[in-house]
Amino acid sequence: MTTVAHTHDTIDSPFALSHLDSLESEAVHIFREVAGEFERPVILFSGGKDSIVMLHLALKAFAPAAIPFTLLHVDTGHNFPEVIEYRDRVVAEHGLRLYVASVQEYIDAGKLRERPDGTRNPLQTVPLTEAIQQHRFDAVFGGGRRDEEKARAKERVFSLRDEFSQWDPRRQRPELWQLYNGRHAPGEHVRVFPLSNWTELDVWQYIAREGIELPEIYFAHEREVFARNGMWLTAGEWGGPKESETVEKRLIRYRTVGDMSCTGAVDSDATTLDAVIAEIAASRLTERGATRADDKMSEAAMEDRKREGYF
Amino acid sequence: MSTSTEQFADVSATTLLRFATAGSVDDGKSTLVGRLLHDSKSVLTDQLEAVEAASIQRGQDAPDLALLTDGLRAEREQGITIDVAYRYFATARRRFILADTPGHVQYTRNMVTGASTAELAVVLVDARNGVVEQTRRHAAVAALLRVPHVVLAVNKMDLVDYAEPVFAAIAEEFTTYASELGVPEITAIPISALAGDNVVEPSANMDWYGGPTVLEHLETVPVSHDLTACHARFPVQYVIRPQTAEHPDYRGYAGQIAAGAFRVGEEITVLPSGRTSTITAIDALGTGLGSNTAVDIAWAPQSVTIRLADDIDISRGDLLAPSGDAPATSQDVEATVCHVADQPLTVGQRVLLKHTTRTVKAIVKEIPSRLTLDDLSQHPNPGQLVANDIGRVRVRTAEPLALDAYADSRRTGSFLLIDPADGTTLAAGMAGESFATAKAVVAGDDEDGWDF
Numbered sequence: 001m002t003t004v005a006h007t008h009d010t011i012d013s014p015f016a017l018s019h020l021d022s023l024e025s026e027a028v029h030i031f032r033e034v035a036g037e038f039e040r041p042v043i044l045f046s047g048g049k050d051s052i053v054m055l056h057l058a059l060k061a062f063a064p065a066a067i068p069f070t071l072l073h074v075d076t077g078h079n080f081p082e083v084i085e086y087r088d089r090v091v092a093e094h095g096l097r098l099y100v101a102s103v104q105e106y107i108d109a110g111k112l113r114e115r116p117d118g119t120r121n122p123l124q125t126v127p128l129t130e131a132i133q134q135h136r137f138d139a140v141f142g143g144g145r146r147d148e149e150k151a152r153a154k155e156r157v158f159s160l161r162d163e164f165s166q167w168d169p170r171r172q173r174p175e176l177w178q179l180y181n182g183r184h185a186p187g188e189h190v191r192v193f194p195l196s197n198w199t200e201l202d203v204w205q206y207i208a209r210e211g212i213e214l215p216e217i218y219f220a221h222e223r224e225v226f227a228r229n230g231m232w233l234t235a236g237e238w239g240g241p242k243e244s245e246t247v248e249k250r251l252i253r254y255r256t257v258g259d260m261s262c263t264g265a266v267d268s269d270a271t272t273l274d275a276v277i278a279e280i281a282a283s284r285l286t287e288r289g290a291t292r293a294d295d296k297m298s299e300a301a302m303e304d305r306k307r308e309g310y311f
Numbered sequence: 312m313s314t315s316t317e318q319f320a321d322v323s324a325t326t327l328l329r330f331a332t333a334g335s336v337d338d339g340k341s342t343l344v345g346r347l348l349h350d351s352k353s354v355l356t357d358q359l360e361a362v363e364a365a366s367i368q369r370g371q372d373a374p375d376l377a378l379l380t381d382g383l384r385a386e387r388e389q390g391i392t393i394d395v396a397y398r399y400f401a402t403a404r405r406r407f408i409l410a411d412t413p414g415h416v417q418y419t420r421n422m423v424t425g426a427s428t429a430e431l432a433v434v435l436v437d438a439r440n441g442v443v444e445q446t447r448r449h450a451a452v453a454a455l456l457r458v459p460h461v462v463l464a465v466n467k468m469d470l471v472d473y474a475e476p477v478f479a480a481i482a483e484e485f486t487t488y489a490s491e492l493g494v495p496e497i498t499a500i501p502i503s504a505l506a507g508d509n510v511v512e513p514s515a516n517m518d519w520y521g522g523p524t525v526l527e528h529l530e531t532v533p534v535s536h537d538l539t540a541c542h543a544r545f546p547v548q549y550v551i552r553p554q555t556a557e558h559p560d561y562r563g564y565a566g567q568i569a570a571g572a573f574r575v576g577e578e579i580t581v582l583p584s585g586r587t588s589t590i591t592a593i594d595a596l597g598t599g600l601g602s603n604t605a606v607d608i609a610w611a612p613q614s615v616t617i618r619l620a621d622d623i624d625i626s627r628g629d630l631l632a633p634s635g636d637a638p639a640t641s642q643d644v645e646a647t648v649c650h651v652a653d654q655p656l657t658v659g660q661r662v663l664l665k666h667t668t669r670t671v672k673a674i675v676k677e678i679p680s681r682l683t684l685d686d687l688s689q690h691p692n693p694g695q696l697v698a699n700d701i702g703r704v705r706v707r708t709a710e711p712l713a714l715d716a717y718a719d720s721r722r723t724g725s726f727l728l729i730d731p732a733d734g735t736t737l738a739a740g741m742a743g744e745s746f747a748t749a750k751a752v753v754a755g756d757d758e759d760g761w762d763f
Contacts, residue, residue, distance in 0.1 A: 018326065197408055210598060
């Protein structure tokens with residue numbers, strides 16, 4: 001047995017699992033429950049670290065067979081090229097099927113309008129929900145973690161959504177033991193969050209333990225950025241910088257990967273996993289607080305978006 | 312991307328403790344949770360700034376730590392907590408998942424939800440009031456759900472001059488009561504969540520107390536039990552059959568070991584069919600991608616894949632157990648249930664019963680009694696159970712189930728009742744005997760309730 005199953009905490013029995021083994025076992029159980037109970041599950045895959053960890057867990061859960069899920073990427077059109085390159089490479093490597101729902105196509109077709117602030121994250125909801133309906137997905141895996149945000153702290157592992165993908169926090173099913181209730185009517189679907197109980201640090205420790213490869217933007221590198229709303233944004237065709245904003249070259253890395261227009265970089269010289277883990281362990285800022293503009297829009301920004309169908 | 316194994320070992324070889332807090336409105340639960348999060352440095356600067364900003368906007372003088380935990384718009388607007396929330400914090404020794412269960416609304420089902428996965432429950436008592444009805448309810452739910460460890464946190468000790476006799480009397484009364492209900496381990500700790508006494512730091516005001524602080528206890532309480540004493544149980548979740556050139560004959564039964572341990576070479580019985588075979592391989596989740604790790608032994612709650620010597624008919628919903636220690640199967644389930652839905656559960660109702668990975672049709676044959684948690688009195692034949700009721704039920708299932716007593720296995724002794732029409736989770740069931748089985752006592756017979 002090569003996994004770290006034992007602990008140097010002498011008070012626990014030799015059968016106590018390490019916290020990473022506990023979280024991994026739970027997540028794998030969730031993936032297998034969905035495979036056993038649903039017809040058309042899909043994994044939301046953005047090329048970000050949480051979705052990469054989800055994919056890794058899914059591959060382990062069904063080994064040596066292929067994973068019985070497809071992937072779906074809601075593409076805002078403002079992607080980091082390194083992430084798209086990573087996404088396509090992973091899909092090819094594992095022989096997966098990837099659907100892409102494109103925000104840009106919705107804008108070009110006049111079905112969505114660009115926001116004045118250029119932020120496209122909130123625009124993902126419509127292509128996401130329409131892709132779910134179009135492909136009749138009945139279970140949609142998301143990499144959301146309860147530690148990310150206080151509205152997410154209230155989220156179930158199996159979260160029932162109506163035909164409009166809406167989340168109603170007051171009408172959630174109580175979730176008891178490990179008995180997940182995935183019953184749903186036609187047209188409804190269930191959002192599933194296998195990483196619910198993971199923290200940002202757990203995700204990084206697991207990436208280190210498993211030797212999972214990530215897009216390079218998660219590690220410190222020199223990049224042309226400019227300051228907006230207290231964050232470093234990458235300059236690019238998506239619409240930054242404005243005339244009043246100046247570009248400078250800085251040593252930065254990303255803690256989260258999302259739309260370029262609202263994902264901020266942090267100053268960092270962490271070029272290795274060890275250095276990243278040390279940096280996160282010492283950070284006094286949450287992942288989203290440090291790097292996400294869209295959560296700062298209002299006190300309930302995440303809750304409001306989730307209610308509309310955001311993941 | 313290099314990993315120094317030493318550092319990795321330092322940060323990852325900690326264990327995980329799931330615990331729940333139980334508290335009523337004014338006993339200081341939010342303060343305790345806030346202090347645990349804050350003093351373990353799990354509240355980060357931007358969260359604190361957000362709370363400060365929101366508090367100022369509301370015209371409050373000091374940051375309201377309850378805003379850290381009340382995540383929903385309606386909760387903040389109304390200043391109440393609607394639902395169970397899960398919170399995460401860590402120390403160098405352990406990781407914690409806290410099920411923060413609100414005391415006000417829909418009380419019982421929230422605590423049942425939080426306690427179902429908890430290995431420890433913290434019951435808060437206001438030192439000025441001592442053991443009250445609410446406290447007895449908390450103890451009863453913890454006992455019913457068979458939470459292995461219970462901490463009685465006697466809070467607001469600062470308001471009773473940190474007096475030892477006050478604490479000792481409350482601790483004794485609670486311990487006697489909870490032990491009667493079958494709570495196996497009770498640790499009483501005198502605290503002041505507001506002043507920080509004995510929460511994270513030992514109190515200078517109570518030198519008469521020689522026990523651990525709340526955090527110290529959370530860090531050191533054992534998280535797993537003697538597996539050799541548990542009946543081994545493996546519900547089959549999914550059958551893995553790659554049918555590839557590389558693995559033409561691989562047929563593995565994937566699942567999470569629900570209880571006990573399984574070994575290669577062991578003879579197992581498949582339930583409900585009763586067929587037997589021998590374990591030829593156990594594939595555990597290896598480190599790194601694409602490969603499983605063959606192991607000789609695996610134990611709860613590991614997710615593994617088991618392979619057998621014989622190609623017998625096994626599918627999702629079946630249960631593997633050692634042949635010498637297999638549970639009986641039955642279509643008649645007797646259980647204590649907590650009703651968690653707004654629509655009632657009635658005699659004659661057709662439901663679905665979800666037990667481990669198996670969901671079967673069932674019918675509610677009888678509701679022999681309903682329990683009043685306040686005084687543990689029983690009301691015979693209530694006809695129905697409504698939200699937050701706890702009662703006994705008799706259910707007949709369409710297919711046989713291999714159900715353990717909840718007292719023997721929380722995982723294979725628990726089940727859900729589900730409304731087949733709309734999928735609503737109706738009730739949380741615990742099979743077999745519990746203190747709610749005790750002979751019905753007519754309410755009002757004993758006016759003081761269980762006053763030991």
